[in-house]
Amino acid sequence: MEKCSKKNSQKPRVGLFNPAAAFLTTGLLFMASAHALGATDKSNIDRGPRVESVNQQGKTVTVIVSDASGELIGANVIVKGTTNGNVTDFNGQVILDNVPANAVLEISYIGYQTKEVPVGNQTTINVTLAEDSQALEEVVVVGYGTMEKKQVTSSVTSLAASDMMKGVGGSDITSSLQGKISGLVMSNNGATNAGTTIQLRGLTSINSGKQPLIVVDGFPGGDIRALNQDDIKSIDVLKDASAGAIYGTRAASGVILITTKSGSNTNGKVKLNYSTELSKKQNYDKPEMLTADEYRARTDVNIVDYGQNADWWDAMLNKDNFSQKHHLSLELGTENAQVYTSFFYETNEGIAIKDGRQDYGGRLNANFKLFDGWLEIRPIVDYRQTARTSDGSDEDKKPNFKQALYNNPTRSPYDPESESGYNVWTGETLDYNIVADRMLNTYEGLDKWFKPEVTMKLNIKPIEGLSYTQTLGYENRQWELHEFDSRYHRTEVTNNRTGRAYLGFDKTENLTSEGYFTYVKEFKGGHNLNAVAGYSFFETNGENFNMTNYNFQVEGVKFWDIGKGSYLTDGKAAMSSAKDITERLFALYARANYSYNDKYMVSATIRHEGSSKFAAENRWGNFWALSGGWRISAEEFMKDFDWVTDLKLRLGYGVTGNNDFDASYMANTLSSDAYWMLPNGNWAYTYGPTSNVNPGLGWEEKAEWNIGLDYAFFNNRLYGKFDYYRRKINGMLYNVNVPQPPYPNGTQWQNIGEMESKGWEFEVGGDIIQTKDFTWTSNLNLSHNSGKILSMWGDGTYINGNTFDEPGWPGEASRIQDGAEIGAFYIWKFAGFDDDGNFLLYNKEGDVIPASEKTDNDKQYIGNYLPKVLMGWNNTFRYKNFDLGINMRSWIGFDVYNSFPMYLGIQGQNGAGQWNLWKPALEDERYNKIRGVKQLCDYFLEDGSFLKIDAITLGYSLSLKQYTKWADRLRIYGTVGNVATITGYSGYNPEVDITGWANGVDKVWDCNPIVRTYTLGIQVSF
Incomplete structure (x- = not known):
């Protein structure tokens, strides 16, 4: 059951803030926190006795649970040794029947020390729980294990499931993380089936992988698209190399560790949770183009008037979209066996025509303890299937809003006299019917993920703290694509064909095996050791095939009788197949964390790893890290500063690698070269090498140091951290020209060049107001990153x-x-x-x-185009049963290249006038006098700074135990996603792609509708 507290013990980690109020807001957090320490009001708490009801089994007991600030909502109260128990309501109260006089009550709550209270002759029991400082400082997931946060010496950011935004309408969990993690940038074009690019702490490579490693439940190489938000328990982000070095060659861009929910001890009772979301999408702030009448009135060019009225952008919108999401989870457990299982179904209809997806799947997580606790087994089975009706990135397989801007508004997309119902014309490359292109194309893509995994832990009891963990995982990813173009489609009419059918299939299989010893021991005198040593193995294989045929007599069958197309019998059909190069990684690693009285800490990591992508003589690499921490607040000279709860200085240095590039860089590949006639008159292909293998090719290597400061003041009412980092990437991969001969081909991949980047991150959060009925928690983060190319493969390259x-x-x-x-x-x-x-x-x-x-x-x-500062500001307000969340982001001080006036705003540049015009360019003095050919110059650069309200959520929670015995809690909430963007930028959308080294453009040729989402959500716990 999800727990809720008026104290809000689960602290959100990040937020956004207005640039002009940066220091003012921070100061207010300090002042308000100090003032609010004495603001708790308990005068309205009714703690009077209740009339007891005694029967033959026992009596009725009222328990009121609170902490130093007021009542605790959702605290567990149970008669020890029985299943008789419940959770406290919104008054911090629970009523238990049939309680024997000799019973002992066990009261527990996350973040507090569990307390046992004898009942005796009491009928009303007031219990005050003390904060558990160890729990409040959290246990965070790190590489191959967990650690108490107070002992962590590297840069790690942790999020609980409750910190993620709800109801924002994204197709994967990345949309719920916007603005939550300092230094994390995500780019998505907003389409329902679009992928998300993730970049942490800036660019880490030019030609190799640039995205963080995803580790799900301890298995590296996970796919973030396959995860359901409701199944996630926590997310831990390893930012610097000292934290990620234990993952070696895959950690150059950071590591995101995701832990899914698992069962708990429910004393044999089944817990059921059901949630649903109903959503509606709305397009707002569409580009202002000339209407048909305004277009006809143009005098700058000789326009072509077709006598009709069309709004091409509007014609591309799916205004009747409706999305729904359903998630059902069951939890059952005893001390030795816990099971969590979930099922979900969702439909996500995009704002564009034929841009939708349908997802369903399920998860089974279990924990079993056998042989008196010697053996623990955690099996996991996860399945997800996604059916897509468009491609989120391919212009030919998604709604084409670029062309919607260009098209002549006096020509209609529809023709009632046509057999297809659409006005299809050919021969004009700059003006064509994009509505017909989309509607006369069938696109059916199907993604499948199947992941059975098991983790086995052997607790070696004779040696206290020693255990061995073995994980085995298999992942099967499949992609099927079915496509068909009608005979009325523009490409088919142009080529005088009667239909095109395509079938394609891709499969990827991943195998993972990890085995490691863990030794966790607290020795006398305040010495604490947390050590890990083990091995890692990963293998991936893939294969694909596809076929294409044309000219079908019967169109209704589409791609399901692909052999009937005449191109097959004419020898013009296409078919291909391929098998990917097998890739393997093997590593030996060790990590040791030592702390003395939680005051002085040191951590060391080493990983020796080999990859099949490299030649045998250059296959192995060593990656290591060293970091230390000093808890200043534990020193004697800090005793007088009682307002300082925690103050820890961290310093770390680490080396990680990057082998995230195509295996063909080092493969001896052959392909057909020429077609020759043999002496017998037959023709045959000759094969030759297609690559220049470089036996010296090695890893890209990142060396990074990080200095950080963690702080908490006023008994954890104000908390946060600061990090400064500097990194250097050596041996960067470039495909450079080489002489022929001796090389058979003209280019070869080589490790040449260096790059550096640096930046800082600042986080601050506070429980600003905390009274009986009202709380306000605010979290803010700021970050900055910059990078430079130090060298390439030669002067002038x-x-x-x-x-x-x-x-x-x-x-x-x-x-x-x-x-x-x-x-x-x-x-x-x-x-x-x-x-x-x-x-x-x-x-x-x-x-x-x-x-x-x-x-x-x-x-x-x-x-x-890299912002001087990235900001996030998250606020949560609670008043009695109501809660209000406001999530904001800001990018400050960066340039955007505005291509809208450049392509659609210069009068007279469009030849015969077949293009439409961007209306602001006619009204803006900057552009309305331009008559020349467009130029790639800084005239079109603008400051893109913006403040965005990502989401506003209003919720109401209600305890149902007072009304029924079979339901625990109900929560209803409404969310408006992508509420508004406040900016002085004159173009379409200032939130451009800022990942990679070649972006920062507000692209006419890759524009998509800006979508606002309205969501109604319901959560019920039984």
Whole structure:
């Protein structure tokens, strides 16, 4: 059963804050916390006796549970040794019947010391629970084990399930984490089936993996898309290398450890929890384009008027969308056996036409203790299936809102006289019917995840604190895609075909085996040791095949009779298959954490790891870390500072690797080279090498040091931490040119180049107000990151990226080379306009030249899309049975390249006028006089700073025990997601993709509707 407290013992970790009020808010947190320490009001608590009712079995007893600040809601009260018990209601009260006079009550609550109280002749019992400082300081999950938070010496951020946002309408759990973890950036285009890019503490590679390692229930390599939010117990983020080094080659970009719920001791009673969410999506702030009448009134170009009225953006919207989510969990347990199982079903309809998904699945987590506690077994079985009706990233397989902006508004997407019902025209590459393209295409994608896992722990009792844990895991991921284009589809009409069918299948299998000894021992004199040593094995295999055929006489069968297309008999159909290169990792590792009186702490980690991706002579690497901590608050000289609850200084250094690149970089691969006629007249392919294997290829290696300070004041009423880090990546992978001969191919992957990044993170949270009826908890985080390329593979070498879309193709807006800052734009510098409205630019000597005379060498590094500060601010208010949550984020001090006026706002640039125009460009003095060809210059750079209200949630909770015996608790809540964005930016959306080294553009060619979500949620516990 989910517990709730007026004290709110589970503290949210992060939040957002207004840039202008940064120091003011922090000061207010200190002042309000100090003032509120004495603000507890208990005068209204009725602790009077109740009339007892005695029967043959026992009597009725009223128990009122509180702490230093007031009553505790949801505390467990049970008659020891029986199943007779319940939880306290919203007055901190519980009534138990049939209680014998010789009974002992056991009262417990998360974050407090369990208390046992004899009943005797009492009928009304007042119990005050004391805070358990060890529990309040939390147990956090670290690599291959857990530790008390007070003993952690590296940078770790922990979230409880209650810290995650509810009802925000995301397709995976990442949407519920926005603004919750300092230094964590997530990018998603908002489509229902879009993937999410995750980046922690900035960029860690150019050509290798850049996302954190996901570890689910101790199994590395998890897929965050396969997780259900309601099944998650906690999330722990290992940020620095000293924390992640034990994961070796996969920890260069950080580690996210996710723990799912498991069963508890329910004294044999079955606990049932059911939750549901009903959601509606709304598009707001769509780009303002000219209406049909406004388009007809244009005089700057010779427009083509088709005599109709169309709003292409509006035609692409699914206004009747409705989403639902249902989750059912069952929990049953005794001291030696606990089971948690859950089932879920959800439909998520997007704001765009034919952009939806349907998910269902289930999970079984169990814990068993055998042989008098010698053996513990935790089996886990997880299954999820997702059916998709669009691709979230492929322009040809998702609703095309880019073209909705371009299209002529005087031409309708519909034609009632056509057999298809749509107005399909061909021969115009810059104007075509995107509504018909979407509706006349069938896209059925199916994702499947199946993960059976088991963890076995042998407690070696003769040696106190020693155990051996063995994990075995198997994961099967499958992807099926079925596609069909109608004979009326534009591509089929253009190519004179009668339908296209495609079937594709991909399968990936992962095997994991981990075995490690753990020794946890507290010795006399305040010495404490937590040590781990073991091995890790991981293997992945994959395969795929697909087929395509065209020209079908019967369209209704679609892809389910693919052999009937005439292209197969004509020899024009396509078919392919492939098997992925087997990848294996094997490692030996050890970690030791030592603390003395929880005052002085030191931690050391080493991992020796080998990867099949490298040549035998260069396959192994060593990754290590060393960190220490000093609890200053435990020193004698701090005794007079009684308002300082905890103050700990941390310092860590670690080395991790990155082998997250394609295995083909080091594989001796062959492919067909040429088609030759043999002497007998037959034709045959010749095969030759397609790669230049580099036997010296090795890991990208990240070395990072981190200094941090953890603090808690006023008896944990104010808490937080500060971290400063600096990292350097060596041996970066680049595909460089090599001579032919001796190499058969012109390029080879080599470890060349260095990159560095640095940054800081600050977190502060506080229980600002804490009274009997009202509490206010606020959490805020700030972070900053910057990076630089130190060297590449030679003087003058560089890589261009961030290519702008057609037509016009103005070039690429990013370049990395020696000394280049990550996030900087590499563009021309604007110098003004000539009398005809044409662009003037600066050349490399600083002279003003016409844009027509520019060269690539005239480009400069201008601006940067990495924010100076990322912020999150989360607030929770509780008044009696009501709760209000407000979650906000802010990015401050960064540049956005606004491509909307560049592509859709320059009058006269669109030839015959077949493109529509962005209306603000006609009304904005910055753009309404431009007549020349668009230029890739800083004229279109703007400050993108914004404050976003991610979610507002209002809830009401009610104890049901006073009304019925079979239900415990009911909670109803409503959430508005993506409430508003406050910004001075003039473009469409300032929240651009800031991950990687080539982004920061508000893209016309990759725009999607901004979606606001309205959600009604219900949670019931039985």
